[in-house]
Amino acid sequence: MTLLTTLLGTAEIGRGRVRTYNLASTVPAACHLVGVCGLFAAGSLTPTSCFLSALTGQLLCAGVLLIATTTRVHDDGERVSPRTFGSFALRAYLPNLIHYGMLRLDVPVIQLLAGATAVAMYAVALPVAEAMFLLPTAVALVMFPAVTSGAVDARAAARIARTVFAAAAVSAAMVAAAAPILIPAVYGRPYSGAVQVIWAMLPGLVLFSMGRSLQAYLAATDLLRPVIVATVIAGMVNVALLAVLTPRCAAVGAGVADSAGYLVFAVLIGRGVRWGVRAGQHPPARPATESGQPAPARRPVGRLVAKWGGDRRQTVYPRYVRSMMFRRTPLVAAGLVIAAGVGYLAMAYGPAVSLVSAAVGLAVVVVACLLIPDAGLYVFAAAIPLSQSDIGTSLISPRRLAALMLVCLLGRVVSGAGIAWPKLIGALITVGTVAYMAAASAVVGDTRLQGTGNWQYLLLTCAPLLLVPLIAPPGPALDRALTVFCCGSVILAVIEIAQAGSIFAMKADLTPADTAVLAITQEGTANHNAVGALLVMATAVLIRRCSAARGRLTRLATAAAVVVLALGVAYSLSRAAYLAGIAMIALYAARRSLRGALALGAGAACMLPLLPAAIAARFDSILGGAPDANSAVRLDLWSSALRMFEAHPAFGVGYLNFAAQLPAYYQATGDYEVMFLQFPLLEFAHNTYLTVLSQTGLVGALGVGALALLGGRRAWRAIRSGDPAGEAALLAMVGAGVCSLFGEVLLVPPLLAALMLIILAAKPVPVGPSRGSESAPAPVPESAPLRASAPVLASEPAPVAS
Numbered sequence: 001m002t003l004l005t006t007l008l009g010t011a012e013i014g015r016g017r018v019r020t021y022n023l024a025s026t027v028p029a030a031c032h033l034v035g036v037c038g039l040f041a042a043g044s045l046t047p048t049s050c051f052l053s054a055l056t057g058q059l060l061c062a063g064v065l066l067i068a069t070t071t072r073v074h075d076d077g078e079r080v081s082p083r084t085f086g087s088f089a090l091r092a093y094l095p096n097l098i099h100y101g102m103l104r105l106d107v108p109v110i111q112l113l114a115g116a117t118a119v120a121m122y123a124v125a126l127p128v129a130e131a132m133f134l135l136p137t138a139v140a141l142v143m144f145p146a147v148t149s150g151a152v153d154a155r156a157a158a159r160i161a162r163t164v165f166a167a168a169a170v171s172a173a174m175v176a177a178a179a180p181i182l183i184p185a186v187y188g189r190p191y192s193g194a195v196q197v198i199w200a201m202l203p204g205l206v207l208f209s210m211g212r213s214l215q216a217y218l219a220a221t222d223l224l225r226p227v228i229v230a231t232v233i234a235g236m237v238n239v240a241l242l243a244v245l246t247p248r249c250a251a252v253g254a255g256v257a258d259s260a261g262y263l264v265f266a267v268l269i270g271r272g273v274r275w276g277v278r279a280g281q282h283p284p285a286r287p288a289t290e291s292g293q294p295a296p297a298r299r300p301v302g303r304l305v306a307k308w309g310g311d312r313r314q315t316v317y318p319r320y321v322r323s324m325m326f327r328r329t330p331l332v333a334a335g336l337v338i339a340a341g342v343g344y345l346a347m348a349y350g351p352a353v354s355l356v357s358a359a360v361g362l363a364v365v366v367v368a369c370l371l372i373p374d375a376g377l378y379v380f381a382a383a384i385p386l387s388q389s390d391i392g393t394s395l396i397s398p399r400r401l402a403a404l405m406l407v408c409l410l411g412r413v414v415s416g417a418g419i420a421w422p423k424l425i426g427a428l429i430t431v432g433t434v435a436y437m438a439a440a441s442a443v444v445g446d447t448r449l450q451g452t453g454n455w456q457y458l459l460l461t462c463a464p465l466l467l468v469p470l471i472a473p474p475g476p477a478l479d480r481a482l483t484v485f486c487c488g489s490v491i492l493a494v495i496e497i498a499q500a501g502s503i504f505a506m507k508a509d510l511t512p513a514d515t516a517v518l519a520i521t522q523e524g525t526a527n528h529n530a531v532g533a534l535l536v537m538a539t540a541v542l543i544r545r546c547s548a549a550r551g552r553l554t555r556l557a558t559a560a561a562v563v564v565l566a567l568g569v570a571y572s573l574s575r576a577a578y579l580a581g582i583a584m585i586a587l588y589a590a591r592r593s594l595r596g597a598l599a600l601g602a603g604a605a606c607m608l609p610l611l612p613a614a615i616a617a618r619f620d621s622i623l624g625g626a627p628d629a630n631s632a633v634r635l636d637l638w639s640s641a642l643r644m645f646e647a648h649p650a651f652g653v654g655y656l657n658f659a660a661q662l663p664a665y666y667q668a669t670g671d672y673e674v675m676f677l678q679f680p681l682l683e684f685a686h687n688t689y690l691t692v693l694s695q696t697g698l699v700g701a702l703g704v705g706a707l708a709l710l711g712g713r714r715a716w717r718a719i720r721s722g723d724p725a726g727e728a729a730l731l732a733m734v735g736a737g738v739c740s741l742f743g744e745v746l747l748v749p750p751l752l753a754a755l756m757l758i759i760l761a762a763k764p765v766p767v768g769p770s771r772g773s774e775s776a777p778a779p780v781p782e783s784a785p786l787r788a789s790a791p792v793l794a795s796e797p798a799p800v801a802s
Contacts, residue, residue: 005058008065009141017068018142024064031057083418090414091224094370095215095231099208102238102261103129106254110246118250124187124194125201125255128175132168132205136212139164143213147220157217161210168209172202197255204259204266211266218269230268232367234261369404369411374477376408381481381757385488385538387750388531389495398460398749405467405753412471420473426710427469433703434462437696441655458655464753465707472756474763479725482541482761485754489538490561493568496531500571504612512613513621519614520573532569532577533736533745537754539565540584540731548724570615575622576742580735587734591727632670633677634686634742640665641685641694652697659683688740688747708733717764729762 005024012021035053039045103126110118143160146152152160179195187194215227238261245253369376383404387396412419421427441455472478503519510518520528542562549555569577621631643665644653653661659682685691692701711733718726736755739745746752 005062005065008062008069012065012068020068021065021141024061024068027061027064028054028057031060087413088222088224090410091228092219094414095224095227098231098235099212099262099265100133102235102258106242106258109242110251110254113243113246114250114254118246118254121191121194121197121251122254124183124191125197125251128179128198129201129205129258132171132175132202132209133212135167135171136164136209139213140216143216144220147217152217154217157214161213164213165206165210168206172206176202193251197251200252200255201259204262207266208262211262211269214269227269230265233268234265235367237261237264366407369407370414373415373417374480376404376411377472377477377481378484380404380408380471380753381485382488384485384750384754384757385492385534388526388534389492390499390526393526396750398463401749401753402460402463402467405463405471408471409467419470422469429703429706429710430465430469433700433707434459434465436703437462437655437700440651440696440700455655461747461749461752464749464756468753468756469760472760474725474761478757478761482757485757486538486542486561489535489568490564492531493535493564493571496535496568497564497571499525500573500614501612504614512617516573516614516618527748528572529574529576529739529743530745530748530751532572532574533580533739533743534751534754535565535568535572536577536580536584536735536739537732537751537758539569539581540735541728541758543584543588544724544728544731570611573615573618574739575618576739576745578619578622579742580738583738584731584735588727588731629670636666636669637662637682637685638687638690639667639669641687641690644694645690645697648694648697650697651699652693652695655695656683658685658691658695684744684747686743688744691744691747711759714759714764715762718762721764723763725758726762726764729759732758 009021009025012018012024032050032054035056036045036050039049039053106122107119107126110122139160143152143157147157176199179198180192183195183198184192211230218224218227238257241257241260242254245257247253249256365379369379383392383396383401386392387401409419422430438455438458441458472481500519503522504515507515507518519525539562542558542565546555546558546562549558566581569581640662641658644658644661647665662682685694689701692704696704711729715726715729715733719730720726732755736746736751746755
């Protein structure tokens with residue numbers, strides 16, 4: 001709402017209706033004052049009611065400004081698309097939000113690091129600091145439309161900034177002199193410590209006043225990158241100093257950190273606008289030509305500077321500075337250094353700083369995803385294998401994964417890349433299937449803990465189906481993201497090999513079968529079936545890239561990664577992953593020559609005797625012998641799911657309602673004790689296809705089947721067009737499909753997201769006419785981007801894994 005009123009207010013100033021803007025700006029304050037007084041008189045004054053009163057004022061202000069926009073005072077200018085306007089608005093407003101957050105977000109951090117007393121001192125100083133924002137904010141509102149119209153050029157902007165600096169310095173001197181008298185008089189002697197906090201903030205606030213005016217000039221000329229970069233660096237400096245100084249100096253340390261952050265911002269903005277001052281030094285236009293005709297109108301300096309800056313944006317800073325500030329790798333490295341430093345402080349200062357370090361790390365990741373092109377997609381790809389490690393299981397929850405996808409989506413909008421809209425048919429099938437299952441879950445399913453319905457869990461699990469196609473269009477960026485995913489999977493495989501190998505070595509006195517069971521049931525270990533399925537999908541990507549790799553070193557590294565992933569699948573002890581790997585390799589070999597298939601089979605046969613006995617025992621349990629208790633329970637769950645489907649064929653029993661209905665349909669046929677089964681924990685049938693049938697019925701099964709067919713069609717068309725990613729997608733779908741026969745691996749959001757990335761990487765370019773055809777396919781213009789195809793899935797709807 002604040003963003004909307006800011007944009008509308010700026011537009012009113014640009015129309016010359018400053019009085020309208022001033023009157024509308026008084027509405028929020030008046031409504032808030034009247035509301036607070038009324039609530040106090042009624043005896044209902046609470047923090048929530050105060051916030052609602054302020055929100056009411058903001059809504060009324062926005063309404064007044066929206067009504068004012070209907071009255072035109074000038075002819076309409078050139079139309080701007082909503083996408084262009086929205087991207088500019090977000091990029092222009094983001095630095096202001098960070099500037100405000102550098103003050104307000106300090107409060108919870110100070111509470112964690114220094115306690116409530118320091119928060120009280122800082123809270124008293126906070127209104128004074130915010131009052132210093134009023135002058136530069138007002139000047140910026142007036143400058144913006146003046147710069148866009150050409151009335152204010154770079155030199156005039158510099159003069160305005162110097163004037164604001166002088167006025168802010170005079171105001172700061174008056175505040176510094178009056179604070180020791182007014183603060184004790186208004187708040188009392190116990191709050192005298194806030195005076196030092198104010199003194200610590202004032203230097204940075206004075207410099208920020210000048211930088212805020214220069215920021216308005218750069219924003220009006222559409223040179224927002226220096227502003228965003230300066231803001232991000234200033235925010236990092238502020239956060240780092242906040243974590244270091246607050247535990248030692250309490251609220252005064254927080255004030256110093258704020259001042260230092262604003263100082264860095266002002267310096268970087270000053271360097272960024274310095275070239276604009278030089279660009280504004282143009283010779284005056286002649287009043288008339290020699291023939292007496294009036295001289296052509298001089299181009300507005302604002303537009304000239306905007307074009308000059310757009311062509312030479314990287315000359316804003318010196319070469320050694322822009323080499324660090326305008327490339328992705330140094331920015332990411334800076335973020336990692338900040339995160340590592342905060343992590344060290346967390347170990348040095350204890351649990352309180354650990355919470356701050358987590359918040360700082362999250363903030364760095366979010367800012368990087370928003371500002372660095374495609375960084376969000378790379379972080380998302382790295383988070384998928386991390387989520388299946390022992391550490392990442394609790395770190396990356398389905399909610400956080402969905403939040404990361406939303407950040408990636410917002411990052412594409414901010415960077416101007418736009419949303420990768422899928423094809424209509426695929427979008428309709430995806431949205432329709434998810435909407436049906438969510439509606440059926442809301443009607444049929446029971447409400448779970450904390451008042452959260454089953455349909456909300458369903459939406460979290462289906463989030464990759466809905467969001468991944470919007471953030472991952474096929475192209476080089478997605479290919480690099482899959483490389484990141486595969487590298488993370490290789491690291492995960494190494495961890496699995498080390499952990500399982502240590503258990504095999506320590507438990508040598510047990511039988512191989514018991515050792516394998518102990519390894520997969522260790523407390524704190526990740527789900528071995530999910531890990532195995534993830535490694536199978538990563539193997540599908542690399543095994544196809546290995547044959548298409550260029551260069552001996554690249555092919556050797558890819559082959560080594562495939563071997564590590566294959567060993568990781570073996571050490572995952574997932575029998576479903578074993579069968580999926582065999583099926584995937586058989587399909588891969590069937591598309592090659594017989595000699596290659598024999599060589600591949602011989603290499604696999606030579607590796608089998610080298611594997612530990614526990615892994616061989618898991619293979620033996622697949623090939624023959626009586627089924628163990630787990631297998632017997634799984635078979636009975638399958639038959640129970642079929643009986644549920646027979647009783648509810650159309651709509652099923654409802655998502656996550658399987659456990660509640662299971663006692664009425666369960667029939668034990670194996671040699672085990674039914675009394676030891678915990679029916680409330682058996683939410684699925686340990687078979688994705690039967691889970692879909694029993695919980696969503698034929699309607700849900702048809703929707704999921706349509707998604708699987710779309711995925712297979714996309715992969716096959718990519719194969720026919722010669723894209724190696726098409727075969728990788730087909731292999732991954734086969735592997736995930738086999739794993740789904742023995743579990744619900746695709747009901748785990750990270751695994752579903754991984755499969756979506758692999759399928760979307762396939763580029764289904766239409767096959768051209770045959771060689772003898774007379775006509776040739778029409779060339780595609782370079783400026784026409786390829787649209788991403790429909791979102792697809794190999795075999796899955798979705799609920800959230802427990």
